[in-house]
Amino acid sequence: MDLKEKIEGYVNLRVKEFGGKTSISYRDPKVGYSSALNPLFKELKKVAHPNHLTPKEILGNAETVINFTIPLSLRAVNENIRGNIGSYQWAYEYAYTNVLINFLAREISQLLARKGFKGVPIAATWNWDEKTLFADWSHRHSAYISGLGKFGVNNLLITEMGTAVRLGTVITDAEITPSFFPTEEYCLSKRGIKCDICLKRCPVHAFENWGGEGKWKCYENCLKTDEKHRERIGYVVDCCGKCISDTPCATSIPKPEKKKLV
Numbered sequence: 001m002d003l004k005e006k007i008e009g010y011v012n013l014r015v016k017e018f019g020g021k022t023s024i025s026y027r028d029p030k031v032g033y034s035s036a037l038n039p040l041f042k043e044l045k046k047v048a049h050p051n052h053l054t055p056k057e058i059l060g061n062a063e064t065v066i067n068f069t070i071p072l073s074l075r076a077v078n079e080n081i082r083g084n085i086g087s088y089q090w091a092y093e094y095a096y097t098n099v100l101i102n103f104l105a106r107e108i109s110q111l112l113a114r115k116g117f118k119g120v121p122i123a124a125t126w127n128w129d130e131k132t133l134f135a136d137w138s139h140r141h142s143a144y145i146s147g148l149g150k151f152g153v154n155n156l157l158i159t160e161m162g163t164a165v166r167l168g169t170v171i172t173d174a175e176i177t178p179s180f181f182p183t184e185e186y187c188l189s190k191r192g193i194k195c196d197i198c199l200k201r202c203p204v205h206a207f208e209n210w211g212g213e214g215k216w217k218c219y220e221n222c223l224k225t226d227e228k229h230r231e232r233i234g235y236v237v238d239c240c241g242k243c244i245s246d247t248p249c250a251t252s253i254p255k256p257e258k259k260k261l262v
């Protein structure tokens, strides 16, 4: 069994086990790989934030970036359609999937260590600067480079399992062949098909000025979810997800609606 098969078998097994323990019906996870030298990583200092790190700034002899997606359950997506803040099930899955991502990233690093390689797990979330809300590592951009998805107009990643997914990263000095990088766009609006549903679903109109106050409006709304559900769940649940529930790309790559034949 090669390293890829071992990592993927491990991710599938652990997601299933963890889903059983937490009663979360996760959909199928996926793993993607990219070269740590992919020039797109350097571009992230311009595209994401000047403080965004490159794989080699995290691990000097990095060869590969391993990304994985964990799609939330259909129940979480459906129960998050109504209301202006994250539903209980959405918040519950957000919290426990963060635990799972940190656990998986650590265990993948340990698996690599047993094979004689180094692996650096990246935290699931809260690695951002409180003054700017920018993180020094973007799982979304990294997963994009690993071929796991394409960006929608809301700047979220549309994966094979849609946008309702959580993401993780491990950086390693093991050399692993990069995954296929799809060139076509997945987002309907980007394909010239009328949509923009994600933008309209935001209860605080954050996308109208995302680079300015929009990001902060989004965060404030996520804190309202935390205020409502943290005590019952027992973890920080600063999330919302209205822009990735009840959209054509929430759980799969969107297909244009077929016109009815009359």
Ligand code: SF4
Residues within 6 Å of the ligand: 151, 152, 153, 154, 186, 187, 188, 189, 190, 195, 196, 197, 198, 199, 247, 248, 249, 250, 254
């Ligand atoms: S809801 Fe529509 S416009 Fe928004 S990301 Fe999905 S496909 Fe693109």
Ligand code: SF4
Residues within 6 Å of the ligand: 201, 202, 203, 204, 205, 206, 207, 217, 218, 219, 221, 222, 239, 240, 241, 242, 243, 244
């Ligand atoms: S941008 Fe998305 S996550 Fe943020 S408040 Fe709007 S709908 Fe919620």
